[in-house]
Amino acid sequence: MISLTFPDGAKREYPVGTSGADVAAQISKSLAKKAVAVTLDGAMADLAEPISRDAKIEIVTRDDPRALELIRHDCSHVMAEAVQELWPGTQVTIGPVIENGFYYDFARNAPFTSEDLPVIEAKMREIIARDRPFTREVWSRDEAKRVFAAKGEAYKVELVDAIPADQDVKIYKQGEWFDLCRGPHMPSTGKIGTAFKLMKVAGAYWRGDSNNPMLTRIYGTAWQDEKALADYLHRLEEAEKRDHRRLGREMDLFHFQEEGPGTVFWHPKGWTLFQELVAYMRRRLKADYDEVNAPQVLDASLWETSGHWGWYKENMFKVQSAGDETKDERVFALKPMNCPGHVQIFKHGLKSYRDLPMRLAEFGLVHRYEPSGALHGLMRVRGFTQDDAHVFCTEEQMAAECLKINDLILSTYADFGFDEIVVKLSTRPEKRVGTDAVWDHAESVMSGVLDQIAASSNRIKTGILQGEGAFYGPKFEYTLRDAIGREWQCGTTQVDFNLPERFGAFYVDADGQKKTPVMIHRAICGSMERFTGILIEHFAGHFPLWLAPTQVVVATITSDADDYAAEVVDALKAAGLRAELDLRNEKINLKVREHSLAKVPVLLVAGKKEAAERTLSMRRLGSNAQTSGALDEVIASLVDEAVPPDLKRKALAAKAA
RNA sequence: GCCGCGGUAGCUCAGCUGGUAGAGCAACGCAUUCGUAAUGCGUGGGUCGGGGGUUCGAAUCCCUUCCGCGGCACCA
Numbered sequence A: 001m002i003s004l005t006f007p008d009g010a011k012r013e014y015p016v017g018t019s020g021a022d023v024a025a026q027i028s029k030s031l032a033k034k035a036v037a038v039t040l041d042g043a044m045a046d047l048a049e050p051i052s053r054d055a056k057i058e059i060v061t062r063d064d065p066r067a068l069e070l071i072r073h074d075c076s077h078v079m080a081e082a083v084q085e086l087w088p089g090t091q092v093t094i095g096p097v098i099e100n101g102f103y104y105d106f107a108r109n110a111p112f113t114s115e116d117l118p119v120i121e122a123k124m125r126e127i128i129a130r131d132r133p134f135t136r137e138v139w140s141r142d143e144a145k146r147v148f149a150a151k152g153e154a155y156k157v158e159l160v161d162a163i164p165a166d167q168d169v170k171i172y173k174q175g176e177w178f179d180l181c182r183g184p185h186m187p188s189t190g191k192i193g194t195a196f197k198l199m200k201v202a203g204a205y206w207r208g209d210s211n212n213p214m215l216t217r218i219y220g221t222a223w224q225d226e227k228a229l230a231d232y233l234h235r236l237e238e239a240e241k242r243d244h245r246r247l248g249r250e251m252d253l254f255h256f257q258e259e260g261p262g263t264v265f266w267h268p269k270g271w272t273l274f275q276e277l278v279a280y281m282r283r284r285l286k287a288d289y290d291e292v293n294a295p296q297v298l299d300a301s302l303w304e305t306s307g308h309w310g311w312y313k314e315n316m317f318k319v320q321s322a323g324d325e326t327k328d329e330r331v332f333a334l335k336p337m338n339c340p341g342h343v344q345i346f347k348h349g350l351k352s353y354r355d356l357p358m359r360l361a362e363f364g365l366v367h368r369y370e371p372s373g374a375l376h377g378l379m380r381v382r383g384f385t386q387d388d389a390h391v392f393c394t395e396e397q398m399a400a401e402c403l404k405i406n407d408l409i410l411s412t413y414a415d416f417g418f419d420e421i422v423v424k425l426s427t428r429p430e431k432r433v434g435t436d437a438v439w440d441h442a443e444s445v446m447s448g449v450l451d452q453i454a455a456s457s458n459r460i461k462t463g464i465l466q467g468e469g470a471f472y473g474p475k476f477e478y479t480l481r482d483a484i485g486r487e488w489q490c491g492t493t494q495v496d497f498n499l500p501e502r503f504g505a506f507y508v509d510a511d512g513q514k515k516t517p518v519m520i521h522r523a524i525c526g527s528m529e530r531f532t533g534i535l536i537e538h539f540a541g542h543f544p545l546w547l548a549p550t551q552v553v554v555a556t557i558t559s560d561a562d563d564y565a566a567e568v569v570d571a572l573k574a575a576g577l578r579a580e581l582d583l584r585n586e587k588i589n590l591k592v593r594e595h596s597l598a599k600v601p602v603l604l605v606a607g608k609k610e611a612a613e614r615t616l617s618m619r620r621l622g623s624n625a626q627t628s629g630a631l632d633e634v635i636a637s638l639v640d641e642a643v644p645p646d647l648k649r650k651a652l653a654a655k656a657a
Numbered sequence B: 001g002c003c004g005c006g007g008u009a010g011c012u013c014a015g016c017u018g019g020u021a022g023a024g025c026a027a028c029g030c031a032u033u034c035g036u037a038a039u040g041c042g043u044g045g046g047u048c049g050g051g052g053g054u055u056c057g058a059a060u061c062c063c064u065u066c067c068g069c070g071g072c073a074c075c076a
Helices: A020-027 A028-033 A068-088 A116-130 A140-148 A154-162 A227-241 A245-251 A268-285 A299-308 A307-313 A337-347 A393-414 A436-456 A530-537 A559-574 A588-597 A608-613 A631-641 A645-656
Strands: A002-005 A011-014 A035-040 A044-045 A054-062 A101-107 A135-138 A169-174 A176-179 A196-206 A216-221 A298-299 A332-334 A358-367 A383-391 A422-427 A460-465 A475-481 A487-496 A518-527 A553-557 A579-582 A602-606 A615-619 A627-630
Touching: A002 A135, A020 A028, A020 A035, A020 A054, A028 A035, A035 A068, A035 A154, A054 A068, A054 A216, A068 A101, A068 A116, A068 A169, A068 A176, A068 A196, A068 A216, A101 A518, A116 A196, A140 A154, A140 A169, A140 A615, A154 A176, A196 A227, A196 A299, A216 A227, A245 A530, A268 A358, A268 A383, A268 A393, A268 A518, A268 A530, A268 A645, A298 A299, A299 A337, A337 A358, A337 A383, A383 A393, A383 A530, A383 A627, A393 A422, A393 A436, A393 A475, A393 A487, A393 A518, A422 A436, A436 A460, A436 A475, A436 A487, A487 A530, A518 A530, A553 A559, A559 A579, A559 A602, A559 A608, A559 A631, A588 A602, A602 A608, A608 A615, A615 A631, A627 A631
Parallel strands: A002 A054, A422 A460, A553 A579, A553 A602
Antiparallel strands: A002 A011, A035 A044, A035 A054, A101 A216, A135 A169, A169 A176, A196 A216, A298 A332, A358 A383, A383 A518, A422 A475, A475 A487, A487 A518, A602 A615, A615 A627
16 A cells, blocks of 8 residues: 555555556546646656555646646647648657647658748547547657657657667557657547647758758647637737837837847937946946946957857957958958957056956947847947946955946846846856866856855745866856846856956956956847847836936927926926927927827926916826926926936935944 | 848738739828817829749749848857
């Protein structure tokens, strides 16, 4: 007999080999009907799996959140069956569950197109309606390989080979069709239901390696019921509405054009937003950093010394004289990084240990020849501005500097409303420079700092990314979560024991000896262009007043109010607000509509009455309520609201003191 | 870079199996002075991404190239 413990703590005895299905059936008929799986000591398992040991058991019903993964996984199997039924000869590879859905990668001579999706969906509905049971078998490796090889499933043969020797080769059947799979699955295909949809086709490399052949991936989404599916599709639509490329056009912030692939044409409004962000960052740096500016175009030899030429030559812009007659054959590069420039500044003149830590910041415009397929609006461009800085310090100062940077990064994010942050330590990659001893040391200091960060706040999550470090040193990566739950990796702190040495940078220590400083690369926003894009999406274009490109529009109702409205705009501008005047001979309805669509935060309406009383009717974006106020009071309250968060904090602190 | 899809007026898009382009919005003009998400009427606007080919004839078919979109790979 075995003893099973239920969630309520009750224990019951069952014969060895009892299945979850048996247990459910003994509890109640309805539970047996709803059950799709069990958890044994927390691990999900098939309902039909014979239980041979004491365990904590829980019956998982179809409406349990944990069943969602099973629905999606089963759905990917059904999709694979549908595809093979429709196009015999198509090879199946892998089909995992992902966030919000699943995919399956197929190998087929002619790739699928989006027109195939409804056809596959229809076939899937047929298979689900057949409601054939999922059954599990364990095969020997040789048998599995023989069967798959005989079916022409070369990829599956490779997958069987990849299964660790101590694990069984499990096969799941759904009627005639079967797949290599570790499970678990629900009892039958009918449990999947109808709340699924195939979303898109895409190419994907076999095993994620670009040296391998490209397979066709079909993405799908699946949910417990139609409502959840509809909600998900609605969320996608909403996300699309806040796409920064769309808002960039609608709000007249920036554009791209063919002649400048991956480079931004900033329009007046977009540039105002961008500069407001830069101004904010610049204020935040003032206390601790010195701002510098290093050249845009530097001799290739400098990049050879830094190692970038060797590692990233393919991704750099080469610059040369374009003149046909020129004798100057020198090869320059458009800077892809600011660090070599900053090292030159550090090296210029003798530095003492007393000068350390030396923190050099630059809003450096860098250019990288990104692969064409990687370009994506402001998020991935070929020319961008880094809020970069390099801290030259001693080894002893390193940990403290990392923590100081951590404080700056987290407080910056908080000012934009990002307070769920994940900090991850990336350790040595395979392709790297420097000795193992140096890496050992750097990683141990960094992991100590990571522990301190983790201990400092319970809102900050930490983790490790094995092998993801930069070629010259380990790094921290800061990931923030936006208003609709998407994660963006922005900030980074990278310890570098290599570059200063490569460039022969040194300082004179207290004992009169030359020593190589440690260099810490750090960025907060990362790419200012990308961060601007993130902010556009995070706020859905509905910026807080201090960031909004146009903060206020004063719109008239009749031309009788024109003079007054003009006076109001002058007063707003004099008070430092970005204000525009709308005197057009149009109805107020049209004006309200247009400025609302342009996402202007504040609309001040002036009619005959306001002009006579020297008041304004205020309407805030996103609300149709109107409030009336005296001119001076309205301006004062808007001025107060438009103070950036860092200055507001400062003013509060000054008041308190 | 790789796989698939796309590029027609400022924007969103129609244009089937080849017969030299069309709508809505926007713009411009005129009228309207009208209290919180579209006032009415009128007018102009496109070498259909570029290049080449097939054809009597190409937005439409083929090749090529650039750019974009969705993924994959990459991201110092």
